[in-house]
Amino acid sequence: MKNRDILRRQCLTGIFFSLWGILWLMLNYENLFGKLLSGFFIIFGIFIFVKNYSKLKKGNYEEILIDERMELNMLRASKKGFLFMLAATGFLLLLFGLRIINEILFVSLMGPVFAIASVLYVWAYHRYEKGADENQN
Amino acid sequence: MKTRIKELRARYDMTQEDLAKLVGVRRETIVFLEKGKYNPSLKLAYDISKVLHSRIEEVFLFED
Secondary structure (H helix, E strand, C coil): CCHHHHHHHHHHHHHHHHHHHHHHHHHCCCCHHHHHHHHHHHHHHHHHHHHHHHHHHHCCCCCCCCCHHHHHHHHHHHHHHHHHHHHHHHHHHHHHHCCCCCHHHHHHHHHHHHHHHHHHHHHHHHHHHCCCCHHHC | CEECHHHHHHHCCCCHHHHHHHHCCCHHHHHHHHCCCCCCCHHHHHHHHHHCCCCHHHHEECCC
């Protein structure tokens, strides 16, 4: 995989953030804080998309070598992030199903869940790159 | 798993960077291979052995 693919992924991330912001806005249209936060996500998403799309169009990227060990580490880190997402989303769905939280709180809590999963992915990736748990592969 | 990559590299006066470029991986991967902390794919093991003019079993030493 080359850096071009990373830029494409970041474009998709930008679209995802914007869509998330729009969804949040639809659920928080009466709440000023919700509106502000939704606006932030929409603008942030558009910024990420435009920044990476312009780089992609200009061909302004270096070829980065991603070898099999790096791919393996990304895969292992993704697994950690995914498992956290699965557990946290399942827990929130359970609370939502039992009517302990409403849909607005559910959607609001999904944001931090995404953020923690992303941080977990980055942390796990760097940990594996440094050689932690190498004997597992 | 132990490897003789370092020894064979020295024989051919090759740096980790040179070997990494020849087999298409990052230098860090060669570092971890030399430490025996990473199990390479069969293709990478084959490529390394080929570059070092040896057989796979001469480069990678598996313990029972």
